[in-house]
Amino acid sequence: xxxxxxxxxxxxxxxxxxxxxxxxxxxxxxxxxxxxxxxxxxxxxxxxxxxxxxxxxxxxxxxxxxxxxxxxxxxxxxxxxxxxxxxxxxxxxxxxxxxxxxxxxxxxxxxxxxxxxxxxxxxxxxxxxxxxxxxxxxxxxxxxxxxxxxxxxxxxxxxxxxxxxxxxxxxxxxxxxxxxxxxxxxxxxxxxxxxxxxxxxxxxxxxxxxxxxxxxxxxxxxxxxxxxxxxxxxxxxxxxxxxxxxxxxxxxxxxxxxxxxxxxxxxxxxxxxxxxxxxxxxxxxxxxxxxxxxxxxxxxxxxxxxxxxxxxxxxxxxxxxxxxxxxxxxxxxxxxxxxxxxxxxxxxxxxxxxxxxxxxxxxxxxxxxxxxxxxxxxxxxxxxxxxxxxxxxxxxxxxxxxxxxxxxxxxxxxxxxxxxxxxxxxxxxxxxxxxxx
Numbered sequence: 001x002x003x004x005x006x007x008x009x010x011x012x013x014x015x016x017x018x019x020x021x022x023x024x025x026x027x028x029x030x031x032x033x034x035x036x037x038x039x040x041x042x043x044x045x046x047x048x049x050x051x052x053x054x055x056x057x058x059x060x061x062x063x064x065x066x067x068x069x070x071x072x073x074x075x076x077x078x079x080x081x082x083x084x085x086x087x088x089x090x091x092x093x094x095x096x097x098x099x100x101x102x103x104x105x106x107x108x109x110x111x112x113x114x115x116x117x118x119x120x121x122x123x124x125x126x127x128x129x130x131x132x133x134x135x136x137x138x139x140x141x142x143x144x145x146x147x148x149x150x151x152x153x154x155x156x157x158x159x160x161x162x163x164x165x166x167x168x169x170x171x172x173x174x175x176x177x178x179x180x181x182x183x184x185x186x187x188x189x190x191x192x193x194x195x196x197x198x199x200x201x202x203x204x205x206x207x208x209x210x211x212x213x214x215x216x217x218x219x220x221x222x223x224x225x226x227x228x229x230x231x232x233x234x235x236x237x238x239x240x241x242x243x244x245x246x247x248x249x250x251x252x253x254x255x256x257x258x259x260x261x262x263x264x265x266x267x268x269x270x271x272x273x274x275x276x277x278x279x280x281x282x283x284x285x286x287x288x289x290x291x292x293x294x295x296x297x298x299x300x301x302x303x304x305x306x307x308x309x310x311x312x313x314x315x316x317x318x319x320x321x322x323x324x325x326x327x328x329x330x331x332x333x334x335x336x337x338x339x340x341x342x343x344x345x346x347x348x349x350x351x352x353x354x355x356x357x358x359x360x361x362x363x364x365x366x367x368x369x370x371x372x373x374x375x376x377x378x379x380x381x382x383x384x385x386x387x388x389x390x391x392x393x394x395x396x397x398x399x400x401x402x403x404x405x406x407x408x409x410x411x412x413x414x415x416x417x418x419x420x421x422x423x424x425x426x427x428x429x430x431x432x433x434x435x436x437x
Contacts, residue, residue: 090426092419095415097126101421102384102418110140122152122165123155129168129221130167132149134179134183142216146218149217149219164432166221167221168219173190173191173224179217191242194259196246200258207263208265210266222270223271225260226273227245228277229300232295236283237281238279249299253302257306271317275338276338276343277319280300286360286361304347313349313351314351316351317356320356320360320362333356333363339380352424357385357386358385370403377421382421383421386400
């Protein structure tokens with residue numbers, strides 16, 4: 001299939017979406033899945049022995065059985081508008097500030113002082129956002145959380161670029177809900193239970209309820225929904241925890257659309273995860289390198305493609321899975337072929353790309369910090385997640401800003417590349433200020 005043929009397919013798909021034809025019909029008429037498949041090299045034959053990836057980590061091939069995903073959903077909720085352009089008066093700050101805006105950091109503490117590491121990261125390093133966790137780390141009660149977020153946001157608006165913080169949390173529902181009964185919030189259903197019910201109106205109401213709760217706390221970005229297709233129900237990070245809506249790409253797409261619309265109704269932005277799909281994984285990327293080459297199918301891209309086309313993809317969070325069909329050398333987060341080539345180039349995503357936590361085992365087991373950061377930026381990721389900065393010793397946040405600044409000075413990363421991410425982040429923040437659309 002030629003580039004021209006592919007462009008005609010995607011143009012026709014957008015036209016059909018615009019006039020309200022269901023996605024099932026779009027798939028049937030345009031051959032979207034065939035188009036996605038044509039972007040990928042043929043599946044390689046399994047090697048006779050484990051392979052070794054960059055950094056020396058060993059990847060083991062494991063042909064576990066899986067459920068074959070179905071086609072896209074036959075219906076879709078109305079599309080939303082694209083992320084707005086920056087204003088004509090927009091001016092970029094100094095390089096170091098632009099780099100700081102590219103970091104999304106976790107921290108320790110249910111309250112903060114001016115001397116707290118997170119406050120120094122905001123005032124001295126101009127970090128773009130913070131990430132909140134439960135189990136006594138950041139969230140103890142509704143009143144405490146509201147005060148904490150207000151304090152952090154106030155510091156950001158008074159210092160450096162005077163840019164509002166992205167305040168993010170994993171509020172998927174079920175066991176992955178940082179705001180939960182233990183800290184004074186209502187329980188929420190799992191994605192799996194919503195998918196089993198398969199009622200978009202009900203799912204939208206759940207998204208709305210979650211969004212209103214987050215907004216009342218000052219949280220403006222939900223790192224949800226998971227749009228991984230439940231290809232391997234034994235997946236320890238996704239399937240076993242009820243984090244996927246379904247083994248059907250159709251159900252995943254429709255349910256995720258409804259959930260996102262509920263968040264949007266409350267003025268909260270969403271993040272699709274984990275690109276390019278890790279529902280087929282047989283291991284947990286928190287713990288080590290995970291290779292999905294043999295199990296992964298292009299159908300796992302279908303929910304991402306549909307939600308991008310509909311305008312619902314505010315941000316996309318990457319997965320750390322290794323897939324030799326997409327890049328024979330690097331996992332997705334560190335892969336320019338996957339992020340810039342596939343996600344931005346072929347699927348046409350223009351918004352903010354967020355890395356999963358760069359401290360996870362899937363990255364740290366194979367790469368040193370400096371190399372992981374360099375490759376992540378070059379891949380096209382905009383927000384680098386550092387979920388667990390050490391509380392003792394030198395600041396990992398400052399070290400990371402220093403590192404990227406040095407890479408730019410050495411010509412190993414262009415300042416133009418930094419500007420691309422900075423501009424996308426500021427455009428996203430403009431929508432956070434406006435709230436619901």
